Each structure stands twice: as C-alpha cells, then as structure tokens.
Ligand code: HPA
C-alpha cells in the first residue's frame with residue numbers, strides 16, 4: 200500500500216522562503232560572485248531553485264560526503280565526490296545542504312573546505328533540525344527550523360524515495 204505523507208511545508212511556502220534567502224544572499228554578496236557547493240543528493244533541488252533566484256554570478260559545484268561516527272566529535276568524513284582545491288581557493292563559497300541535523304558531517308565538511316582557503320565560507324540549509332544537534336553548529340542561512348520528525352521531499356529521501364515531491368512532508 201502507498202505510504203501516507205502529510206504536508207509539513209507546502210511548495211508555495213518553500214518557494215517564497217527560497218526567494219527571501221536569495222535576496223539576503225544577493226545583498227550580503229553584492230558585487231561578488233558565489234560558488235554554491237551543493238551536497239548530493241538531497242540539496243540538489245534546493246540549490247537549483249536558489250541559484251535561479253540569485254542575481255549575482257553563481258558557480259555550481261557538487262560534493263558528496265559520508266561520515267562515520269567514531270570517537271571524535273565530528274567523526275571522520277569520507278568524500279565520495281569532491282571538487283579540486285581550485286574550485287574553493289579564493290572563492291566565496293556557500294555550502295548548500297538539505298538539512299542540518301547532528302551537525303557532524305557538515306562540521307567536518309566545513310573544516311575540510313576551510314583548509315582549501317576560500318575567500319569566505321558559509322552554510323545555507325533548507326531545513327534545520329536544531330533539536331538533533333550533537334556538535335555545536337549554526338547555519339548562516341536557514342530556510343525552516345523544524346522538529347525532529349523524519350521528513351521527505353524537495354530532495355530529501357526515505358530509502359531513496361520521495362526526493363521528487365515538490366513539498367516537505369512527513370511519512371506516516
Ligand atoms: N529526512 C531525510 N534525510 C534526513 C533527515 C530527514 O528528516 N534528517 C537527516 N537526514
């Protein structure tokens with residue numbers, strides 16, 4: 200039987216919030232260009248919509264990170280897909296994420312990218328599950344702060360399903 204999915208954030212609300220975030224980024228980076236460093240696969244839909252709303256020059260880059268929770272606070276991060284140092288060095292980089300939850304992977308990815316000497320480094324996430332944080336981590340641009348329900352849609356999956364839903368929903 201098909202899963203029941205309740206709408207948590209409707210498409211129109213997501214679109215409106217992305218336009219607001221883009222406006223803020225346009226203002227913060229006025230006169231500069233930005234590199235959207237998108238984390239696969241979940242942040243793809245979000246970063247494409249965000250890029251379309253930006254008026255400053257945009258470069259698109261993609262990474263995929265897997266983290267394993269070891270004894271260190273950030274665990275270790277393995278880059279399944281990475282960019283060359285030249286994509287980051289001297290650039291205004293914004294890591295684009297679908298959801299910040301424990302903060303572990305993102306903290307490790309951010310640390311790694313910082314070692315490559317960007318002109319600036321920020322994090323923009325569609326969702327923030329602040330209650331789930333294990334390491335201290337704050338996003339610079341956050342679409343929506345939500346509770347710890349498991350959500351799908353707008354790039355987020357449940358066992359690789361439901362990424363293509365145009366809204367954020369909760370599987371019942
Ligand atoms: N949905 C999908 N992927 C996730 C979530 C979620 O709620 N939290 C962390 N990764």
Ligand code: MG
Nearest residue numbers: 238241297298
């Ligand atoms: Mg993700």
